[in-house]
Amino acid sequence: MLLGMPESDYPDIRGLHLFEHMSDEHFSALMRGSYVQTFPPQIDLISEGDPSDFLHIVLSGSVELFSSWNNRETTMATVWPVSTFILAASIKDAPYLMSARTREKSRIALIPSQDVRGVFSTDHDFACAIVTELAQCYRSVIKSQKDNKLRTSLERLANYLLRQQIKSNGAREFELVLEKRKLASFLGMTPENLSRAFKGLKAYGVIVSGTKITITDQADLETFAKPTPLIDDYAI
Amino acid sequence: MLLGMPESDYPDIRGLHLFEHMSDEHFSALMRGSYVQTFPPQIDLISEGDPSDFLHIVLSGSVELFSSWNNRETTMATVWPVSTFILAASIKDAPYLMSARTREKSRIALIPSQDVRGVFSTDHDFACAIVTELAQCYRSVIKSQKDNKLRTSLERLANYLLRQQIKSNGAREFELVLEKRKLASFLGMTPENLSRAFKGLKAYGVIVSGTKITITDQADLETFAKPTPLIDDYAI
DNA sequence: CGTCCTTTTGAACATTGTCAAACACTGTGG
DNA sequence: CCACAGTGTTTGACAATGTTCAAAAGGACG
Numbered sequence: 403m404l405l406g407m408p409e410s411d412y413p414d415i416r417g418l419h420l421f422e423h424m425s426d427e428h429f430s431a432l433m434r435g436s437y438v439q440t441f442p443p444q445i446d447l448i449s450e451g452d453p454s455d456f457l458h459i460v461l462s463g464s465v466e467l468f469s470s471w472n473n474r475e476t477t478m479a480t481v482w483p484v485s486t487f488i489l490a491a492s493i494k495d496a497p498y499l500m501s502a503r504t505r506e507k508s509r510i511a512l513i514p515s516q517d518v519r520g521v522f523s524t525d526h527d528f529a530c531a532i533v534t535e536l537a538q539c540y541r542s543v544i545k546s547q548k549d550n551k552l553r554t555s556l557e558r559l560a561n562y563l564l565r566q567q568i569k570s571n572g573a574r575e576f577e578l579v580l581e582k583r584k585l586a587s588f589l590g591m592t593p594e595n596l597s598r599a600f601k602g603l604k605a606y607g608v609i610v611s612g613t614k615i616t617i618t619d620q621a622d623l624e625t626f627a628k629p630t631p632l633i634d635d636y637a638i
Numbered sequence: 639m640l641l642g643m644p645e646s647d648y649p650d651i652r653g654l655h656l657f658e659h660m661s662d663e664h665f666s667a668l669m670r671g672s673y674v675q676t677f678p679p680q681i682d683l684i685s686e687g688d689p690s691d692f693l694h695i696v697l698s699g700s701v702e703l704f705s706s707w708n709n710r711e712t713t714m715a716t717v718w719p720v721s722t723f724i725l726a727a728s729i730k731d732a733p734y735l736m737s738a739r740t741r742e743k744s745r746i747a748l749i750p751s752q753d754v755r756g757v758f759s760t761d762h763d764f765a766c767a768i769v770t771e772l773a774q775c776y777r778s779v780i781k782s783q784k785d786n787k788l789r790t791s792l793e794r795l796a797n798y799l800l801r802q803q804i805k806s807n808g809a810r811e812f813e814l815v816l817e818k819r820k821l822a823s824f825l826g827m828t829p830e831n832l833s834r835a836f837k838g839l840k841a842y843g844v845i846v847s848g849t850k851i852t853i854t855d856q857a858d859l860e861t862f863a864k865p866t867p868l869i870d871d872y873a874i
Numbered sequence: 875c876g877t878c879c880t881t882t883t884g885a886a887c888a889t890t891g892t893c894a895a896a897c898a899c900t901g902t903g904g
Numbered sequence: 905c906c907a908c909a910g911t912g913t914t915t916g917a918c919a920a921t922g923t924t925c926a927a928a929a930g931g932a933c934g
Contacts, residue, residue: 451867469784469787471788471868489773490777490780493769494774494777496874497874499777499780499781499868526765529766530758533758534729534730536769536772537772540775540779541726541730541735543776543779543783548712548714550783550786552707552710553708557708582880591922592923592924593880593882594881594883612881628707631733632687632707632733632735633707790889817912827891828892829914830890833915848898848899
């Protein structure tokens with residue numbers, strides 16, 4: 403563990419909306435107390451309930467956010483480069499509500515939460531950026547909540563596939579980025595149920611072969627899935 | 639509709655964390671463009687998808703936030719005085735993700751979103767307050783998400799009752815504040831299922847009579863419900 | 875080619891949702 | 905004051921959905 407962020411990582415982090423408009427001085431101050439570490443796959447980075455010592459940034463690899471209760475576990479989200487996670491806990495100086503583990507070998511930047519709060523309280527641009535980021539996060543969870551409460555598992559899967567397809571530039575054929583067992587958990591079902599849901603979507607022109615998805619009848623799937631920007635758009 | 643907020647409403651609004659620390663000047667500027675209106679019960683205040691013209695504040699009465707998709711509807715939250723709602727949409731200048739209707743006769747303050755964004759971009763204290771508020775909102779939804787994904791409907795109801803009990807000063811006996819059909823929707827089940835869930839909690843010392851709940855065996859219910867601050871605490 | 879892990883399949887089971895009807899509560903108007 | 909309509913809640917029977925458990929099939933990797 404080397405204190406002080408390597409300058410080579412600055413551009414990636416600086417490019418995030420969160421840090422884009424803050425002064426060089428404040429940015430450097432944040433970076434000074436930070437460090438970067440490479441973790442192997444399946445390493446627990448944080449545990450829910452722990453005090454939020456660091457704001458985390460995924461520089462490479464990917465991270466699973468999950469939660470547990472009463473011996474059950476559920477996947478809440480997956481974080482891809484370059485983005486932060488557990489911003490809300492860092493800001494509020496409150497315990498993490500989710501745990502995080504690496505999905506693969508990953509480079510993670512760690513910025514002391516105290517420094518984040520310090521700069522936040524003096525740098526107006528940074529505060530504004532945090533507002534935008536948090537508002538975005540909030541709206542994402544609300545959409546996810548609507549997805550879960552208003553749709554059946556088959557409908558959730560259908561819409562998930564359509565969203566993934568868009569991320570894959572709308573190609574007829576694309577790869578699942580999540581392990582199926584994790585995807586099941588993310589969508590709020592069991593792996594067995596997911597497997598059957600994939601079968602159920604065959605009727606709407608979805609072909610599954612390993613991690614490869616082919617949508618043979620776009621219109622048919624969309625008619626069934628009924629995607630809406632108010633649940634499925636990442637942008638707004 | 640009278641433009642300009644009546645001064646008699648200032649203290650209530652000023653007392654919110656959101657507006658507590660901002661300058662008098664900025665607060666007055668916000669209030670100048672705002673107005674207060676009293677609505678009858680069951681009036682739609684906003685519809686999801688609409689542009690977010692106003693930040694809303696419930697001064698009296700109460701408001702239901704709900705969402706719809708494909709002819710289904712679900713209750714997302716209930717807002718009590720004095721609090722704001724749809725802050726994230728106002729800030730991001732993005733469409734509402736939820737609809738809102740009065741549950742009863744309610745006094746609502748409306749602050750033009752544009753003014754909120756204007757003051758937000760110049761008043762650092764206000765920006766900080768918004769960050770705190772949004773972080774709080776975000777964490778609440780995450781908790782709700784965990785509640786939904788990690789617990790069965792019986793467990794959700796049990797924990798909901800324990801939370802309500804705390805809000806009622808921990809009394810053995812307290813009143814439900816929501817109509818049962820809305821409570822069912824909020825907890826992600828049908829009214830019929832809720833009715834049976836109440837019966838199911840009789841085994842853990844819960845007696846239901848109309849809207850009156852009596853918890854006869856606190857320890858037993860808690861052993862079953864297993865509440866945790868990471869899901870059930872409003873504070874953190 | 876085995877071994878380990880994930881995924882799939884099948885069957886039994888549990889939970890939840892749907893529909894219809896009965897019941898309870900509230901407020902209205904005779 | 906009572907009958908009555910209207911709404912919300914409860915109950916019962918049933919259907920649909922989702923879970924569990926066990927076992928087979930498929931893939932990845934040494």
